[in-house]
Amino acid sequence: MSNKNLNHLHGEKEFLNLSRDREKIIKKTSPKANFEYTANQLAKKLHPKEQFVKVAQIISLNDHVKTFVLQPDESAGTLKLAYFKPGQYISICVEIDGGIYSRPMTLCCSPKCALKGEYRITVYRVENGIVSNFFLDEVKEGFHFKISAPLGDFCYSSIRDHKNVLALANGYGILPFISMAEAIFDDLLDCHLTILYEAKTKEDLVFKEKLDDITCKSKNVTVVYVLSEEDDNEYESGVIDKKLILQFKGEENSYFVSGSTSFYARINDLLKELDIAKKFVRHDLFRGEIELKNDEEFSLTVLCGEDKCTMKCRGSETLLQAMEKNGIAAPNHCHVGVCGFCRSKLISGKVKTIDENIRMADKVYNYVHPCVTYPESDIILQLPN
Template structure:
């Protein structure tokens, strides 16, 4: 519709005539934009197991290809995909290089008592299909904020995102200094050991030091844990270099303690989201009066069920057929965000809540523990993933 003021401007008549003569633009920009977004940030991928690589006695790498054989969405080295199986999901870092989009490699280590890691290692076969999210997470190198001199502390399968970063550096010939300090239980448990040795020779900026907790007499390298003294001996002064940390949950508070003892600023330490805390009661703000073994009632709409206080709310919901969207399962991505209508939950320190969440009763159900009877609202909790968000 022509605006009534339009004709009061010089030349308006000619412009309006030209507009009227234009061929109508009938392109469906909404559909085109949606297709582009889905290609780069798909909500779900259906991936086929193309190869299985035995890394160690406890670890396998599953090479996954698009079931259509098309190229997979791009990702940044260090990101992960969330694998859906057995009515639940688990995030696994991509260990392959982002320079190769014909496949994603997921390196999975057996966790004693682990529900999904053991199932994947024991039952997954070539040709099987897996449903995953697209690549997610903020745990990747950002040259603007992280600089080109970084240190990576890895424990166990926490070497997977480091391997992706190393492969990218070598394959693209990036001018980056990358020092990996990799802690393993014993020498036989070192994942990617042969390739790590070869990558050192291929790029002058790559340094890899192994630290073995339970060495055999034949081991001649570093032993013990990733202590402040060990880190300083291997890296020299950190000088504010960005330090990445990825490994079992117990590594994170320990690494912070060791790094801060060296004067490393907390803002220069980055953690990979890696699951809910193994013992939420060990956190200082767990209520002293709350018994993690006590059962409470959780109510969602017309559904109620009983669960232990020491069990993550998301796990309890899934066990009862209620499955909020979820990805990181570590309190980071915010996809499993719910509102606590009544009752009280313990939200683990891993959760990255918004400043307003406490005021309005929101929490991340993957790291929230119901310590009283609770009523929760899932549908009024819009989940805005922080993948725009694994600095």
């Protein structure tokens, strides 16, 4: 800020006096003083670097979907779980066969649960999904995990969003909206939520009972089920289209989109056709599309401080996937190129990457997000320390 502005706001003299007085107070303070500002204490509670949890209960929704109830692992030092906003996720860290894997998992419960000492995540089977299959087949009650603080900004904000929220979901994209619907029911979120929930068949609507229960009790939550591969008069049939959006949207709306990559592409086209301003459209984490030409095997050398490690990485796997498989705990959270946490310097080599969330300066200085970057030659990568 320039001196001119400072003068305008406070007066330069007052400002200089203030900083001189502060210096005097700091000098007088004993170096042993164990003092922490209340704001810093609160920040640590809301955004802990890491949390430790144990699996308290497993609820099987069907053969391929389970909800895991997580509670603080006091033996590892976590006494309370950090509060979260509906729509946020946690990154959960698992060790499987010598590999170290982290995955973002949506918190699918009301924030009220955190106050009671509980998080809920729902895991569904993904073909060849190392972590999802591990959770569904191996994890038992009593298992312990390290998780991140709640993350992400797929959240309703009364100062930014319209009071009418039209949620557009397909498949397991419904998970963040379970949290939002429960938060509305618990009076923690003041908006009207209409969910257009698209699934293939009735069997795929794993949260229908819960959602029906909420819609019966809360006038601020409405759910419209849309079946794409089954006909039933009680449901909308086909896919979410322009007609359905126009039928169920309110006067002024914010649009929240969550689902598969192809779903995002389809819904974004529809919203564009309807002339919806981008500022009223929010997306949950999703990976952009990328065309990969080869599955050749390359060498990936990872530098971190004094350490150096070389491993194999196929053209069809991300640099982060190769590191995970080889037990390298590289920083990461979102896995879709958005959070920037894995940002690393490409020292040498050719890559194919989804760079829509990379800053211009990072592109110039050869920084990449290894979670969405694939090798096209041998690679040397410098990890953040």
